[in-house]
Amino acid sequence: MRVQKPKGTVDILPDTSYQWDKVENIAKNFFRKANYQEIRTPMFENYEIFSRSSGESSDVVEKEMYDFMDKGDRHIALRPEGTAGVVRAYVENKLYGPEYPKPYNVFYIASMFRYERPQAGRQREFHQIGVESFGSDNALADVETIVLAHDLLSTLGIKKYELHINSLGNEAVRTAYRQALVDYFTPIKDKLSDDSQRRLKTNPLRILDSKDEEDIEFVSNAPRIRDYLDDESKKNFEFIIRTLSELKIDYVLDDDLVRGLDYYTGVIFEFMVEDTSLWQSKTTILGGGRYNHLVEEFDGPKTPAVGFGIGEERLMLVLKAQNPELLTDSNIDFYITNIGEETITKTVEIARELRKQGLKVQYDVEQKKLKAQFKKADKAKAKYVITLGVQEIEENTLNIKRLSDGKSYAFNMDEIANVNDLLQKLER
RNA sequence: GCGGAAUUGGUGAAGCGGUUAACACUCCGGUUUGUGGAUCCGGCAUGCGUGGGUUCGAGCCCCACAUUCCGCCCCA
Numbered sequence: 001m002r003v004q005k006p007k008g009t010v011d012i013l014p015d016t017s018y019q020w021d022k023v024e025n026i027a028k029n030f031f032r033k034a035n036y037q038e039i040r041t042p043m044f045e046n047y048e049i050f051s052r053s054s055g056e057s058s059d060v061v062e063k064e065m066y067d068f069m070d071k072g073d074r075h076i077a078l079r080p081e082g083t084a085g086v087v088r089a090y091v092e093n094k095l096y097g098p099e100y101p102k103p104y105n106v107f108y109i110a111s112m113f114r115y116e117r118p119q120a121g122r123q124r125e126f127h128q129i130g131v132e133s134f135g136s137d138n139a140l141a142d143v144e145t146i147v148l149a150h151d152l153l154s155t156l157g158i159k160k161y162e163l164h165i166n167s168l169g170n171e172a173v174r175t176a177y178r179q180a181l182v183d184y185f186t187p188i189k190d191k192l193s194d195d196s197q198r199r200l201k202t203n204p205l206r207i208l209d210s211k212d213e214e215d216i217e218f219v220s221n222a223p224r225i226r227d228y229l230d231d232e233s234k235k236n237f238e239f240i241i242r243t244l245s246e247l248k249i250d251y252v253l254d255d256d257l258v259r260g261l262d263y264y265t266g267v268i269f270e271f272m273v274e275d276t277s278l279w280q281s282k283t284t285i286l287g288g289g290r291y292n293h294l295v296e297e298f299d300g301p302k303t304p305a306v307g308f309g310i311g312e313e314r315l316m317l318v319l320k321a322q323n324p325e326l327l328t329d330s331n332i333d334f335y336i337t338n339i340g341e342e343t344i345t346k347t348v349e350i351a352r353e354l355r356k357q358g359l360k361v362q363y364d365v366e367q368k369k370l371k372a373q374f375k376k377a378d379k380a381k382a383k384y385v386i387t388l389g390v391q392e393i394e395e396n397t398l399n400i401k402r403l404s405d406g407k408s409y410a411f412n413m414d415e416i417a418n419v420n421d422l423l424q425k426l427e428r
Numbered sequence: 429g430c431g432g433a434a435u436u437g438g439u440g441a442a443g444c445g446g447u448u449a450a451c452a453c454u455c456c457g458g459u460u461u462g463u464g465g466a467u468c469c470g471g472c473a474u475g476c477g478u479g480g481g482u483u484c485g486a487g488c489c490c491c492a493c494a495u496u497c498c499g500c501c502c503c504a
Contacts, residue, residue: 004477004494004495005495007494007495007496059501059502059503063429063501063502064502064503080503081503081504112504114502114503114504116502116503117429117430117500117501118495118496118497119497119498119499120497120498121504122502122503122504123504126504127504128504195500195501198501206502211500259503261503280498280499283503283504284503284504285504286504287503287504309504310504311503311504312504313504314504315504337462337463337464339462339463340462369461369462370461370462370463370464371461371462371463371464372464373463373464374463374464374465375464375465376464377463377464377465378464378465379465385463385464387462387463389462391462399462399463401463401464403464403465406463406464408463
């Protein structure tokens with residue numbers, strides 16, 4: 001048997017799982033403070049849910065989808081992103097009903113799947129933390145979403161990033177703009193890179209995003225979508241950037257920012273990190289925007305919506321570089337070393353009592369020699385060691401040693417009933 | 429999907445086509461048994477990603493595949 005995980009997947013082992021736990025808990029608490037509730041949707045959906053929402057010709061659908069026929073001959077796909085499934089759940093459960101608050105705000109933390117070549121911060125199974133807000137077309141909802149993204153990153157201790165922002169406008173705007181780009185690039189087609197010549201047919205907007213030297217001079221003179229925005233979109237966008245400025249949230253107006261999924265209709269934004277020790281070029285760790293037609297696309301009522309998603313793997317990489325203290329493990333408080341079979345029961349009792357009072361406590365279930373138990377205490381990074389022998393039991397004393405300086409203290413055994421007082425004495 | 433590099437024990441790794449795969453760390457045991465992170469002593473790969481091939485003989489050469497990493501496409 002080949003014992004090997006599938007390509008592009010990772011095991012998150014105990015030496016790092018607590019880091020994920022920590023980050024996810026911070027995110028959850030953060031969202032709840034803004035009154036966003038968690039939603040959990042299936043990790044697979046009918047294929048059409050994703051193909052219709054992301055766009056049939058998008059790369060995500062064309063080559064990155066993990067799809068298969070199930071035993072009932074249903075075309076199933078593992079979710080490549082979070083929004084489509086949440087929108088489907090919103091419609092199917094009629095969460096647009098009058099009894100639900102508007103906007104209807106949710107968050108999720110879940111695995112996503114894309115069939116791609118793995119790289120640093122890119123896997124076939126990866127994790128996203130995302131939020132969606134349904135029901136408000138007010139530009140303040142866009143601001144709130146961006147503010148949440150910004151504040152979550154800063155709560156996590158990520159400081160060095162750029163917020164890029166742009167607006168795609170409504171569908172008519174995008175169609176007109178797309179045509180303008182085609183009209184602009186077609187005459188000079190031969191001078192573009194091979195990739196961009198291909199993009200001209202499949203997704204002209206992406207040419208703006210090209211890193212190719214050949215394209216850059218043409219891109220700078222290309223028509224800008226801001227000049228094509230309808231009054232409504234323009235007004236909203238202006239409100240958004242003005243409010244962000246007033247809130248002292250820095251941003252970069254990025255005419256070349258486009259996003260890979262077809263469903264965006266208004267403001268779009270990305271939080272990008274530049275760190276050459278991690279990635280050669282700027283990398284997006286969080287992306288989002290407004291999508292006002294997706295609910296209708298899924299046969300729901302006309303419902304505007306806005307949201308964002310964070311790539312958790314990339315977030316972890318950036319955190320390791322920018323806020324390593326957040327990712328350090330917490331040590332245990334007490335390791336109980338004991339000598340002799342007569343002391344076993346008392347050892348377990350002390351451990352239970354201390355745990356009940358909220359402390360992290362361990363003892364040696366293997367009952368090795370005292371010396372080996374001390375070594376285990378070191379390895380577990382225990383702050384204190386309690387040593388329990390028949391002597392202590394007879395005298396009813398509690399023998400505590402601080403590992404950092406090797407000082408020992410004797411207390412009355414009864415004092416474990418209130419370990420916080422005890423700790424205070426120890427810390428003096 | 430395209431291009432490049434890598435793959436030796438728990439870890440970091442050395443290794444000439446030719447007897448028992450160096451060294452270090454970790455780990456385990458011991459250093460006379462109730463106090464640790466030091467020193468010292470001892471132990472720890474029947475195997476060199478997988479499968480073929482070349483050869484008297486392969487970890488070292490050839491081929492295929494797999495996986496990982498880097499870049500591109502694209503994206504989180």
